[in-house]
Amino acid sequence: MSDNKTEMDFYPTRTSSKSSVLPRTDPVTYCDSCDELTKDQVEFFEKNGYIIFENLFSSDEVGKLFDELTLLSNDETKKDMPQFILEETQRDVRSIFEVHKISTLYNRLCRDKRILKIVQQLLGSKVYIHQSRVNLKPGFDGKEFYWHSDFETWHSEDGMPNMRAISCSISLTKNYEFNGPLMVIPGSHKDFVSCSGKTPDDHYKQSLKRQEIGTPPKEILEQMVEKSKIVSAKGSAGSVIFFDCNIMHGSNGNITPYPRSNAFFVYNSICNTLVEPFCGLKPRPNYIASHDFNPLESVDSFLHSK
Amino acid sequence: MSDNKTEMDFYPTRTSSKSSVLPRTDPVTYCDSCDELTKDQVEFFEKNGYIIFENLFSSDEVGKLFDELTLLSNDETKKDMPQFILEETQRDVRSIFEVHKISTLYNRLCRDKRILKIVQQLLGSKVYIHQSRVNLKPGFDGKEFYWHSDFETWHSEDGMPNMRAISCSISLTKNYEFNGPLMVIPGSHKDFVSCSGKTPDDHYKQSLKRQEIGTPPKEILEQMVEKSKIVSAKGSAGSVIFFDCNIMHGSNGNITPYPRSNAFFVYNSICNTLVEPFCGLKPRPNYIASHDFNPLESVDSFLHSK
Numbered sequence: 133m134s135d136n137k138t139e140m141d142f143y144p145t146r147t148s149s150k151s152s153v154l155p156r157t158d159p160v161t162y163c164d165s166c167d168e169l170t171k172d173q174v175e176f177f178e179k180n181g182y183i184i185f186e187n188l189f190s191s192d193e194v195g196k197l198f199d200e201l202t203l204l205s206n207d208e209t210k211k212d213m214p215q216f217i218l219e220e221t222q223r224d225v226r227s228i229f230e231v232h233k234i235s236t237l238y239n240r241l242c243r244d245k246r247i248l249k250i251v252q253q254l255l256g257s258k259v260y261i262h263q264s265r266v267n268l269k270p271g272f273d274g275k276e277f278y279w280h281s282d283f284e285t286w287h288s289e290d291g292m293p294n295m296r297a298i299s300c301s302i303s304l305t306k307n308y309e310f311n312g313p314l315m316v317i318p319g320s321h322k323d324f325v326s327c328s329g330k331t332p333d334d335h336y337k338q339s340l341k342r343q344e345i346g347t348p349p350k351e352i353l354e355q356m357v358e359k360s361k362i363v364s365a366k367g368s369a370g371s372v373i374f375f376d377c378n379i380m381h382g383s384n385g386n387i388t389p390y391p392r393s394n395a396f397f398v399y400n401s402i403c404n405t406l407v408e409p410f411c412g413l414k415p416r417p418n419y420i421a422s423h424d425f426n427p428l429e430s431v432d433s434f435l436h437s438k
Numbered sequence: 439m440s441d442n443k444t445e446m447d448f449y450p451t452r453t454s455s456k457s458s459v460l461p462r463t464d465p466v467t468y469c470d471s472c473d474e475l476t477k478d479q480v481e482f483f484e485k486n487g488y489i490i491f492e493n494l495f496s497s498d499e500v501g502k503l504f505d506e507l508t509l510l511s512n513d514e515t516k517k518d519m520p521q522f523i524l525e526e527t528q529r530d531v532r533s534i535f536e537v538h539k540i541s542t543l544y545n546r547l548c549r550d551k552r553i554l555k556i557v558q559q560l561l562g563s564k565v566y567i568h569q570s571r572v573n574l575k576p577g578f579d580g581k582e583f584y585w586h587s588d589f590e591t592w593h594s595e596d597g598m599p600n601m602r603a604i605s606c607s608i609s610l611t612k613n614y615e616f617n618g619p620l621m622v623i624p625g626s627h628k629d630f631v632s633c634s635g636k637t638p639d640d641h642y643k644q645s646l647k648r649q650e651i652g653t654p655p656k657e658i659l660e661q662m663v664e665k666s667k668i669v670s671a672k673g674s675a676g677s678v679i680f681f682d683c684n685i686m687h688g689s690n691g692n693i694t695p696y697p698r699s700n701a702f703f704v705y706n707s708i709c710n711t712l713v714e715p716f717c718g719l720k721p722r723p724n725y726i727a728s729h730d731f732n733p734l735e736s737v738d739s740f741l742h743s744k
Contacts, residue, residue: 271656272656272659276691276693277693278693279693308668309615309670310621310668310670310690312690315616315693315694350577350578350695353578353695354695357694357695357696362614362616362694364615364616382693383693384616384618384690384691384692384693384694385582385690385691386690387582387583387584387585387621387688387689387690388621388663388668388690389656389659389660389663390663
C-alpha cells in the first residue's frame with residue numbers, strides 16, 4: 133500500500149517485495165453500444181488489449197504529417213526545449229513530447245474523429261491527452277524498448293489512479309517485421325505486474341532512454357508469453373494501433389535502413405485524472421504527464437476545418 | 439593493394455580511402471551437374487547468395503544436438519578455454535568456437551552428408567572447416583549484430599584469398615520474426631564493399647562482441663537495400679540456411695523470451711586455403727580461423743555410424 137493518503141492504491145508497485153502478478157480490478161472497456169466500433173471489435177479489444185486499423189489515414193495525410201515533423205525536427209530554435217529529446221551523440225531529434233501543444237496540425241490530429249471517437253467509445257467518457265509525442269526512431273541504430281506496462285509507470289510516477297486510458301500509435305512510416313515494430317502480448321493487460329525496486333528521483337531522465345525499474349522479471353514474462361504469444365504491429369504508413377494502458381509491450385532494435393516513425397497519443401478518461409504519484413515522489417513534468425484535464429473536442433479531419 | 443607479397447589482393451579493404459563498392463571477381467557457384475541441388479536451386483543460390491531448407495534435421499536430431507550443447511555449456515572445466523565466450527556479466531556461455539573439435543557429435547554434424555554434399559556441390563571441390571561455433575543467443579537481451587560481409591573479415595584478418603566459402607547455420611531453436619533472426623540482403627554477395635579504417639591489433643577480441651571496423655557506411659547499405667530488399671531466415675528448429683561468404687547480413691537484438699540458438703559452420707574450398715592476412719597483422723587464433731586444411735569426409739548421418 134502506498135503512503136498516498138487521499139486515494140486507495142489498488143496497484144501497489146516499486147515496492148521492496150518480490151515482483152508479483154495482481155489481478156486487474158478495473159474494466160477494460162466501458163461501452164455497450166456499437167458506435168464507431170462493432171461489437172466484435174470491442175470484444176477483440178476487451179480480450180486482447182489492442183486493435184489495429186490498416187490505412188486509417190491516407191498516404192496524402194501521412195505525407196502532411198511527415199512534412200510537419202520534418203519542419204519541427206529541423207527547427208534549431210526549438211531543439212533546446214525540454215520536449216525535444218536529442219540523440220546522445222548529435223543534435224538529431226529522437227522524440228518530440230507534447231507535440232499536440234507545439235504543432236497545430238498534431239493538435240488537430242489527436243482530435244481527429246477517426247481516432248477520438250474510438251477512444252471515447254472504448255473508455256465510455258470524454259478524454260484528455262495524458263501524453264503526446266512523435267518518435268523518429270531512425271534506421272541503423274534504433275534502440276530496443278524493453279517489456280513494460282505503461283500504466284505501471286503512469287500509476288507510480290504520475291498518479292494515474294486506475295486503468296482507464298488508451299494509447300494510440302499512428303505509423304508515419306511502414307512497419308516491417310525487420311525495423312523493430314511494436315510487439316504486444318495479447319491478454320497481458322488483464323494482469324498487473326507489481327514490480328520490485330524503489331523509484332529513483334527524476335527517474336524519467338533515465339527511463340526514457342532505457343527503462344530498468346518498473347520492468348517485469350524474466351519468469352513473469354515467460355509465463356505471459358507461454359499463456360499467450362507475441363503479436364507485432366506491422367502495416368503501411370497510416371495504420372493505427374490502439375492499445376490498453378496496461379498491456380505488456382516492447383520493441384526490438386532496428387539495424388535496417390528503414391526508419392520507424394510514429395505519432396503517439398495517450399488518452400485518459402476525464403473520470404481518471406491524476407492524483408499524487410503513488411511512488412511518493414514529485415510528479416513528472418507536464419510535457420510528459422499532463423495536468424491539463426480539459427476534454428478534447430473532435431474535428432472531422434485534422435487536415436480540414438470543420 | 440596490400441603489402442602481402444605472395445598473393446594478389448583482389449579485394450583491398452581496411453584502407454585509408456573512403457569505403458567503396460568493388461565488383462566480385464570470383465564465381466559464386468562452381469557446379470554444372472545436378473547432384474544434391476537441382477538446377478533451379480543452384481540458380482537461386484547464384485542469384486541471391488543464400489538458400490534455406492526447412493526441417494533438414496528432425497526434431498529428434500535437434501534434441502540430441504541441444505542436449506550436447508547443454509552438457510558442454512554447463513561444463514565448468516571447459517569454460518576457461520578461449521573457445522568458450524562467456525556473457526560479460528556472468529559465467530553463462532554465449533558461444534563455443536571450434537565446436538567440431540570439442541564435440542564428437544558436432545564433428546560428425548559438420549560432415550553429415552545432408553549438408554556437406556550441398557556445400558561440395560556449390561563450391562565444386564572438397565572443403566574444410568574454416569570456423570565452427572554454436573551460438574546460444576539468449577532471450578531477453580540478445581544483442582544485435584550489425585551488417586557485415588564475413589568474407590571482408592576473413593580476407594583481411596585471416597588471409598582467405600578468394601570468395602569460395604559458404605556458411606551453414608543450423609537452427610537449434612525456432613527462428614521467429616520476433617527473436618532477431620538472421621537477415622540477409624539478397625544479391626549483395628556480388629558486390630565487395632571495401633571498408634575504410636585500419637584494423638587494430640587483436641581486433642577479434644572486440645569485433646566478436648560488436649563489430650565496427652569492417653562494416654559498410656549507411657549510404658552503401660541504403661543503396662543495397664534499395665536495389666534488393668531484406669530477407670530473414672525464419673523457420674522451425676532443424677531448418678538450415680546456406681549463405682555465400684560475401685553476402686551482407688546482420689541481425690536485430692532479441693528482447694523476447696525465445697532464445698535463438700544455432701550451430702554455425704564455415705566451409706572453405708581446399709583450393710582457397712589461407713595465406714598471410716591481407717591487413718598485414720598476425721592471423722587470428724586457430725579456433726577462429728583454422729589452419730587445419732584437411733578435407734572433410736562425409737558421414738551418412740551425424741547420429742549413426744556409417
